[in-house]
Amino acid sequence: MKLIRYRNDQGQPVLAAVYEEKAYPLPWKDVVEVVREASAQNAAPSEFVKRQLAGVRPLDEPLDRLELLVPVEAPEVWAAGVTYEKSREARNYEATRGRLDARTFYDKVYDAERPELFMKSTAARTVGPGQPVYIRSDSKWQIPEPELALVLTKEGSIIGYTAGNDMSCRDIEGDNPLYLPQAKIWKRSCAIGPAVLLADAAENPYGLEIACRIYRAGGLVFEGSANTRQLKRRLEELVEFLRRDNELFDGTVLLTGTCIVPPNEFTLQAGDRVEIEIAGIGTLINPVQQASA
Numbered sequence: 222m223k224l225i226r227y228r229n230d231q232g233q234p235v236l237a238a239v240y241e242e243k244a245y246p247l248p249w250k251d252v253v254e255v256v257r258e259a260s261a262q263n264a265a266p267s268e269f270v271k272r273q274l275a276g277v278r279p280l281d282e283p284l285d286r287l288e289l290l291v292p293v294e295a296p297e298v299w300a301a302g303v304t305y306e307k308s309r310e311a312r313n314y315e316a317t318r319g320r321l322d323a324r325t326f327y328d329k330v331y332d333a334e335r336p337e338l339f340m341k342s343t344a345a346r347t348v349g350p351g352q353p354v355y356i357r358s359d360s361k362w363q364i365p366e367p368e369l370a371l372v373l374t375k376e377g378s379i380i381g382y383t384a385g386n387d388m389s390c391r392d393i394e395g396d397n398p399l400y401l402p403q404a405k406i407w408k409r410s411c412a413i414g415p416a417v418l419l420a421d422a423a424e425n426p427y428g429l430e431i432a433c434r435i436y437r438a439g440g441l442v443f444e445g446s447a448n449t450r451q452l453k454r455r456l457e458e459l460v461e462f463l464r465r466d467n468e469l470f471d472g473t474v475l476l477t478g479t480c481i482v483p484p485n486e487f488t489l490q491a492g493d494r495v496e497i498e499i500a501g502i503g504t505l506i507n508p509v510q511q512a513s514a
Contacts, residue, residue: 222267223416224252227287238270243279252417253471256380267422291349292417295474301459302337303330304478342411355409355512360390363489366479367433367497373473377464381417384497384505385476415503433481434496447480
């Protein structure tokens with residue numbers, strides 16, 4: 222069972238369930254409310270939602286005609302780094318510009334007990350399907366990072382999964398790891414969507430196929446794929462470290478790291494289109510624009 226948010230004819234956000242390729246409006250405002258109501262009734266969220274669809278008329282508009290919004294208004298988006306071997310290789314290359322003659326801090330964090338966790342975005346900086354993501358004006362080496370994203374309650378429960386785009390500046394981070402916030406956080410530097418797959422409906426979050434495609438001038442310039450089975454850490458482990466002496470909020474999103482990195486000579490350009498597809502969740506599509514001051 223998947224949940225989406227869309228804008229209706231009156232311009233209001235509406236939560237809906239996607240069942241058998243049709244959207245059914247729901248009376249709740251977000252996925253957290255749905256899960257809490259299901260829990261109050263001692264029901265699995267997916268079955269609870271399915272019961273609510275009885276007698277509800279699906280929308281006449283097909284899914285691809287809806288104006289989709291972020292599937293959850295995350296007050297904070299956090300991210301985990303160097304959780305895949307591919308990410309470790311890419312970060313090492315950034316830090317050494319290819320001179321891999323020593324063990325770097327990226328190697329160390331990949332093998333360490335404590336994962337890398339950092340603040341990625343806020344609700345105001347996060348965009349949804351179809352909305353443009355921005356590239357920085359002071360970076361010459363920028364890429365999307367496709368990631369499985371966890372939707373959390375304030376207690377740290379994983380209630381759903383969505384797709385995330387952790388836009389990154391490889392040259393800024395590579396110059397100095399202390400520049401990480403500038404390499405990761407700016408306006409419209411994070412996208413999530415298009416739907417939230419309820420956690421109880423996901424057969425195996427460690428077996429999800431992830432694909433990334435980048436188009437330029439109508440042509441495919443990059444395509445890569447991977448699987449969440451390559452994840453070095455357990456999802457619950459990442460959440461546990463995020464919760465330590467920290468305060469979470471309902472709807473917090475945690476990006477779990479990237480397993481797809483474009484070639485080292487590649488950089489995004491204004492006018493590109495990024496597609497991130499995760500099996501069972503859908504395809505997050507965002508055009509790329511140049512950020513303005």
